[in-house]
Amino acid sequence: MARTKAVDYDLKxxxxxxxxxxxxxxxxxxxxxxxxxxxACGVSKALLYHYYTGKDALLFDVIGAHLNDLCTRVEExxxxxxxxxxxxxxxxxxxxxxYRAADHQHQVQINAMKFLPDDRQEExxxxxxxxxxxxxxxxxxxxxGLGDHRGLxxxxxxxxxxxxxxxxxxxxxxxxxxxxxxxxxxxxLVIDGARGVATA
Numbered sequence: 001m002a003r004t005k006a007v008d009y010d011l012k013x014x015x016x017x018x019x020x021x022x023x024x025x026x027x028x029x030x031x032x033x034x035x036x037x038x039x040a041c042g043v044s045k046a047l048l049y050h051y052y053t054g055k056d057a058l059l060f061d062v063i064g065a066h067l068n069d070l071c072t073r074v075e076e077x078x079x080x081x082x083x084x085x086x087x088x089x090x091x092x093x094x095x096x097x098x099y100r101a102a103d104h105q106h107q108v109q110i111n112a113m114k115f116l117p118d119d120r121q122e123e124x125x126x127x128x129x130x131x132x133x134x135x136x137x138x139x140x141x142x143x144x145g146l147g148d149h150r151g152l153x154x155x156x157x158x159x160x161x162x163x164x165x166x167x168x169x170x171x172x173x174x175x176x177x178x179x180x181x182x183x184x185x186x187x188x189l190v191i192d193g194a195r196g197v198a199t200a
Contacts, residue, residue, distance in 0.1 A: 013051055014065075016041045018104075021062045025104040029059055029112040060120050063113055066105035067127035073098040074131060084141040085191055091138055093183035095131075095164055100179065103168045110165065132157060142191050145198030152197055160190045 019041040023032050034055060038045040052058040077094035079087055099106060113121055136157040140146055146153040163186045171182065 012043075013061075016043070016048065016051055016058075017062050017065055020058050021066075021104040021108050024059065024062065024112055025107040029055065029108070029115050056116060056120070059108070059112055060116060060124070062105060063109045063116075063124050064127070066102060066109055067124060067131070069102075070095065070098045071127055071131055074134060078134065078138075084138065085187070088135075088138045088142055088191065089183060089187040091135055092160070092164065092187045093180060096167070096179045096183050096186075099164075099168065106165070106168060132161065135160060139190065139194055143194040143198045146194055156190065156194050156197065159193075160186065163189070 020037055023037060023040040027036070032055065034048060035045055037055070037058065038048040041048060052061070074091055074094045077090055079090055082090065113124060116124070136153055139157055139160070140153055146156055167182060171177070171179075
């Protein structure tokens with residue numbers, strides 16, 4: 001007879017993922033052991049193995065849950081009917097808000113995905129590409145000239161992600177710049193910059 005899943009299984013799994021993300025971010029995936037993970041998660045090693053067969057499986061779910069959350073929240077915020085500038089700003093604001101309280105998960109995505117097998121990395125990169133494609137479409141609508149033969153759309157899109165993906169290195173919620181402020185700054189830099197490079 002199959003073992004019945006506990007009522008709080010998903011809640012415990014989510015708590016494990018949050019604690020594992022923090023340990024991986026602060027200690028490094030390669031320097032973290034299942035014993036350390038169990039301690040960080042406040043569970044026994046046996047219980048941790050009930051949820052995950054090993055570090056690789058845990059790492060995959062930390063990154064996968066994070067990327068799925070980003071995709072869902074950004075796609076839900078998308079308004080293709082809005083004027084191009086408003087749409088892009090909305091996407092940028094949604095992504096920055098999705099990053100809220102997810103600094104550890106984001107650091108793990110950036111720094112530890114390389115430790116996974118190639119096929120598992122590809123599954124996660126498909127989610128990244130899905131997110132990038134949505135922003136690229138919005139940027140192209142702001143400045144159609146980026147989609148021409150010069151191939152400017154990708155570098156401009158990835159420049160935007162460079163601004164957004166690394167904001168955790170300097171952004172402080174208690175600082176003078178809010179997430180909404182930074183969403184406006186990043187959007188304006190890309191909008192004006194896109195038009196500048198398209199006509200250069």
